[in-house]
Amino acid sequence: MDPVIRVENITYTYPDSERPALDGATLDVAPGSFVAVLGSNGSGKSTLAKHLNAILLPDGGRVLVKGMNTTHEEHLLAIRRCVGMVFQNPDNQIVANVVEDDVAFAPENLGVDPAEIRRRVDGALKQVGMYDFRLHAPHLLSGGQKQRVAIAGVLAMEPEVLVLDEPTAMLDPAGRREVISAVEALCRERGITVILITHHMDEAVRADRVVVMDRGRIVMDGAPADIFPQADRLRALGLAVPAATDLILRLNAAGMDLPVEALTPEACAAAIGEALA
Amino acid sequence: MLKDITLGQYFPGDTPVHRLDPRTKLLLTVVYIVALFMVNTWGGYALCIAALGAVMAVSHIRPRALLKGLRPLVFIIVFTAVLNLFFTAGDDVLFRWRFIKITYTGLERAVSMVLRVMLLVSGTFLLTYTTSPLAITDGLERLLSPLKKLRVPVYELSLMMCIALRFIPLLIEETDRIMSAQKARGADLETGTLPERAKALLPLLIPLFVSSFRRADELALAMECRCYNGGEGRTRMKQLRMAGRDAVAFALGGLLVAGILLLRRLGI
Amino acid sequence: MKNIELRGLTHVYSRGTPFEKTAVDDLDLTIEAGRTVGLIGHTGSGKSTLISHLNALLKPTEGTVLLDGEDIFASKASIRSARFRVGVVFQYPEYQLFEETVFADIAYGPKNQKLDQAEVDRRVREAAAFVGLDEQYFDRSPLELSGGQKRRTAIAGVLAMEPEVLVLDEPTAGLDPAGREDLLDKLFSWKRARNATVILVTHDMSIAGRCDRLVVMEAGHIVLDGTPAEVFARSDRLLSTGLDLPPSAHIARLLREKGVPVPADVYTEDRLYEAVLTLWKRRKGGGAAC
Numbered sequence: 001m002d003p004v005i006r007v008e009n010i011t012y013t014y015p016d017s018e019r020p021a022l023d024g025a026t027l028d029v030a031p032g033s034f035v036a037v038l039g040s041n042g043s044g045k046s047t048l049a050k051h052l053n054a055i056l057l058p059d060g061g062r063v064l065v066k067g068m069n070t071t072h073e074e075h076l077l078a079i080r081r082c083v084g085m086v087f088q089n090p091d092n093q094i095v096a097n098v099v100e101d102d103v104a105f106a107p108e109n110l111g112v113d114p115a116e117i118r119r120r121v122d123g124a125l126k127q128v129g130m131y132d133f134r135l136h137a138p139h140l141l142s143g144g145q146k147q148r149v150a151i152a153g154v155l156a157m158e159p160e161v162l163v164l165d166e167p168t169a170m171l172d173p174a175g176r177r178e179v180i181s182a183v184e185a186l187c188r189e190r191g192i193t194v195i196l197i198t199h200h201m202d203e204a205v206r207a208d209r210v211v212v213m214d215r216g217r218i219v220m221d222g223a224p225a226d227i228f229p230q231a232d233r234l235r236a237l238g239l240a241v242p243a244a245t246d247l248i249l250r251l252n253a254a255g256m257d258l259p260v261e262a263l264t265p266e267a268c269a270a271a272i273g274e275a276l277a
Numbered sequence: 278m279l280k281d282i283t284l285g286q287y288f289p290g291d292t293p294v295h296r297l298d299p300r301t302k303l304l305l306t307v308v309y310i311v312a313l314f315m316v317n318t319w320g321g322y323a324l325c326i327a328a329l330g331a332v333m334a335v336s337h338i339r340p341r342a343l344l345k346g347l348r349p350l351v352f353i354i355v356f357t358a359v360l361n362l363f364f365t366a367g368d369d370v371l372f373r374w375r376f377i378k379i380t381y382t383g384l385e386r387a388v389s390m391v392l393r394v395m396l397l398v399s400g401t402f403l404l405t406y407t408t409s410p411l412a413i414t415d416g417l418e419r420l421l422s423p424l425k426k427l428r429v430p431v432y433e434l435s436l437m438m439c440i441a442l443r444f445i446p447l448l449i450e451e452t453d454r455i456m457s458a459q460k461a462r463g464a465d466l467e468t469g470t471l472p473e474r475a476k477a478l479l480p481l482l483i484p485l486f487v488s489s490f491r492r493a494d495e496l497a498l499a500m501e502c503r504c505y506n507g508g509e510g511r512t513r514m515k516q517l518r519m520a521g522r523d524a525v526a527f528a529l530g531g532l533l534v535a536g537i538l539l540l541r542r543l544g545i
Numbered sequence: 546m547k548n549i550e551l552r553g554l555t556h557v558y559s560r561g562t563p564f565e566k567t568a569v570d571d572l573d574l575t576i577e578a579g580r581t582v583g584l585i586g587h588t589g590s591g592k593s594t595l596i597s598h599l600n601a602l603l604k605p606t607e608g609t610v611l612l613d614g615e616d617i618f619a620s621k622a623s624i625r626s627a628r629f630r631v632g633v634v635f636q637y638p639e640y641q642l643f644e645e646t647v648f649a650d651i652a653y654g655p656k657n658q659k660l661d662q663a664e665v666d667r668r669v670r671e672a673a674a675f676v677g678l679d680e681q682y683f684d685r686s687p688l689e690l691s692g693g694q695k696r697r698t699a700i701a702g703v704l705a706m707e708p709e710v711l712v713l714d715e716p717t718a719g720l721d722p723a724g725r726e727d728l729l730d731k732l733f734s735w736k737r738a739r740n741a742t743v744i745l746v747t748h749d750m751s752i753a754g755r756c757d758r759l760v761v762m763e764a765g766h767i768v769l770d771g772t773p774a775e776v777f778a779r780s781d782r783l784l785s786t787g788l789d790l791p792p793s794a795h796i797a798r799l800l801r802e803k804g805v806p807v808p809a810d811v812y813t814e815d816r817l818y819e820a821v822l823t824l825w826k827r828r829k830g831g832g833a834a835c
Contacts, residue, residue, distance in 0.1 A: 040721045041693060053502060077504055085502040088719075092495035095436075097411050097443045104514040106503035117514040139446045142588060153503060169719045172588045172748045174787040199721050202792070238723035243792030243814060250818050256825055265792060269799030276805055276824055451640075457602050458641035461633040462702060463625075463657030480653070483643035487688065 002067075003028035004161055004193050005052055005083070010061035011216075012047055021047040022058070023216030029195065031160065034187045036204035036224075037197045039213035040238030045197045048213065049165050052195065053083035066160070081110065083161045084154030088169045090146035091139075099141075099149050100125065100134040106157045117156075124155035127190065128182045144175025148182055155186070161193040162186060168200060180206070201228070201242045205263040212237060225261030244268030287409050293522055294336035294407045299416030301523040305530045306404045312534050313396055320545035321537045322392050328533050329399055336407045346402045347395060354391055361387035414438045419517060425508075432508030440496070448489065455484045548578035548710060548742050549599060549631075553608035556594050560606070568594035570765035571608070578709075581736060581743045583753040583773075586762035587787040592746045593636075595762070596712050599744070600631040612710075629658055632708030636715045638699035642687040647678070647698050650687050654706040665705075672705035675735045677727070693724050700728075704735060711736070714746040729755065750791040754812055761786060774810035793817040 005028070012022040021044050029035055039045045050056040051063050054070040065082055068075040087093055096102040100121050107117045125131040128148040138146055147167055154162065164183060168176040180203050187194040196207065204210055210227040212220035214237050220227055228234070231241040231249055241249075244265055248258045251272075262271040289295075294302075309328075316322055333340065347354075365383030372379040405413070418435035425431050456466065459480045466477050556569040569591045576582055586592050597603040598610050601617050601624040610617050610627075617627040632654075635641070644650035648669055655665045673680065676697040682690065687698050700716065716732065717725040729752060736743045745752060753759055759776040761769035763786045769776050776783060777794045784790065790798060794812035797820070801807055807820045 040723055042691065055498065055501065077506070080502060080504050085499075087495060087499060089495060091447055092492050093499035095443065095496070095500060096439060101411065101514070105505075108511050108513055109504040109506055111510045111512050114512060114514055114516055117512065121514060138443070157504065172787075173789040174587060238721055240722035244796060247793070247796065247814055247818060247821075251821060251825075254822055256822075265795045265799055269796050269803060272800060272821055273803040273805055276821075276828055454635065455641055457597065458635045458638060460602055461600055461628065461635070462654035462706065463628050465657070480641075480643045484641055488640050
């Protein structure tokens with residue numbers, strides 16, 4: 001299948017900076033996949049994300065969204081509609097004082113027919129489990145709920161790709177669980193392509209594919225089970241290793257023979273349980 | 278704490294007054310204000326008070342809520358009263374002591390001015406008590422939409438108002454937070470001379486500005502990501518539709534005006 | 546030695562309005578000097594309200610706050626002194642930076658303490674060194690710094706007041722894993738050097754695991770209180786508050802559910818590693834004997 005997003009060797013330097021934020025990044029994203037992007041602060045993750053829906057345009061190389069070049073102005077709305085973007089702070093993404101009015105913002109901008117907007121708003125709110133809160137004021141919701149409203153606001157455009165830039169950084173554990181489960185369900189059940197930028201390894205292990213960035217380039221790219229066992233390399237890049245993987249690597253070094261692809265606590269416990277049975 | 282201030286005047290409810298189209302309520306408020314200025318008889322005031330009372334009864338707004346709203350205006354009301362009471366010329370002197378003179382005309386003027394101010398303010402309060410700020414914005418936008426032809430950016434203005442309303446609670450929270458953080462570093466915001474206090478506000482104002490700009494930046498980015506393109510070609514999910522009760526409200530408004538005109542003619 | 550004592554602390558917001566909310570409810574807590582206490586709980590459990598009482602930013606609706614046995618609300622002077630003796634670093638402290646230079650911003654607290662210039666100077670340099678902020682940044686505007694450097698500047702601004710008690714609300718929120726570890730290491734080395742009391746408010750369980758004592762809050766009450774091992778051993782209660790377990794404690798709990806006899810108080814990776822390895826060796830040894 002053709003990639004839904006194709007990033008070809010892009011470079012980008014912010015106007016007030018000397019060092020390039022992106023320095024030859026290349027990436028193909030298959031439709032319906034769940035890609036986690038990791039990297040220390042300043043590695044270029046957010047800059048890459050902003051190139052995926054033409055918020056930033058590359059200095060060199062090109063970005064194609066369903067074959068549309070992001071530098072071509074006539075494709076701008078089609079690209080924005082196709083690639084939805086969710087940011088870290090939900091408070092700064094919500095426009096209206098009533099949940100459902102906020103979710104309606106994007107389709108209203110797109111000139112969608114009122115009855116169709118209503119259908120999309122209700123559908124989007126149901127997909128993130130916020131339908132019962134449709135008449136609430138956003139500032140009275142919890143962080144996780146606000147972030148789910150922000151996701152619904154993007155879903156109402158019916159995008160094919162959802163790019164989330166550290167959506168859980170400001171949330172507590174319960175809020176993080178809510179948001180990540182909602183995002184995972186969108187990918188698995190609705191076939192929406194998800195690109196998740198995160199610092200939390202326990203979120204990244206749920207992806208199909210992990211992309212690691214460093215200094216504006218993509219330095220590692222593969223299935224979580226191939227990436228996370230490379231503990232030393234990840235640490236050298238300022239990243240952490242999932243606790244399960246770290247434990248298994250240490251136990252294997254001491255002579256046990258556990259599967260390194262057990263990345264989650266559940267898989268790890270199952271593997272150890274089996275070895276000790 | 279700033280958080281303790283209850284914001285906005287809106288009392289949510291589900292009464293016939295709450296359910297009226299915001300355009301109806303806006304227009305009727307204008308009609309009411311105009312009518313109030315046509316009143317020149319005691320009967321007219323009585324009619325206005327009765328109308329106000331009726332709306333309050335239907336919308337379950339308690340007189341206490343209204344009085345609470347009037348409290349900040351006590352100074353203006355007293356000032357109006359005093360001005361009219363003491364400085365109205367006339368021969369029908371009721372009371373005289375040294376240079377102070379109260380005339381019957383003055384008393385009448387004072388009472389009627391106070392009534393007028395209170396009725397005026399109460400009427401607009403009833404609008405904001407029974408209509409959410411968002412609905413008011415929405416109603417205004419649609420009432421003013423003919424101005425779009427004159428290139429007045431009506432949609433942008435209403436969006437600005439909507440965003441301002443949305444961000445007020447956030448900014449209050451943020452102010453609280455920064456105030457706490459600076460106080461934790463020993464900032465003294467409460468004592469000192471006026472210039473000292475003004476200077477002591479800098480540690481509060483600068484971070485507040487910086488963070489407001491950051492928020493504005495992020496919001497603009499998020500709006501762009503959601504295909505915001507200005508008011509052109511935009512549709513609305515919620516269509517305002519006038520219903521039977523709006524017709525009834527307009528009819529009652531018409532009756533009020535007619536009544537006032539009648540009482541004016543009769544001089545009651 | 547008792548350092549902080551809360552007796553019957555209650556705080557009610559918006560009293561007498563429909564928005565009335567009891568954030569902290571008749572809470573007793575004693576914190577000994579020199580300890581590192583983790584205050585954990587779900588958002589809205591009352592942690593933030595509680596810490597705002599420790600330096601007299603909030604006045605209790607009921608109850609008292611004692612610092613070394615003395616009521617901090619006794620007088621204006623005692624309130625002021627509590628502000629400096631208990632340093633509080635709020636969440637995302639970088640949003641409080643306002644001075645033209647990094648140096649001036651760190652010096653803001655000490656200057657409010659009315660210290661002389663030489664002392665202010667010494668404290669700024671020392672605090673900056675503790676958080677790993679190079680002196681080359683002193684003349685820059687704090688707004689030009691990277692996110693991590695801003696955070697360090699803001700924390701140094703509180704450290705420079707040389708508080709006896711340091712309270713930090715989610716100090717590592719939003720940092721990347723390497724930045725998180727580095728900042729925590731620096732804070733712990735500051736604590737050791739000054740022998741201060743540290744209260745860490747967090748829902749990051751890997752930070753909680755580094756404390757001497759954990760106090761778990763829920764709905765304005767303390768529901769668990771003990772060493773990390775004791776608190777994590779009661780994983781059912783902890784999970785019911787909406788919090789997570791540290792990853793190693795989570796794996797240990799799953800193993801116990803499978804019948805693998807891992808002790809209930811295992812919560813660090815080292816202990817879990819040893820426990821599993823011991824079990825494996827024993828099994829291997831037993832297997833060989835057959």
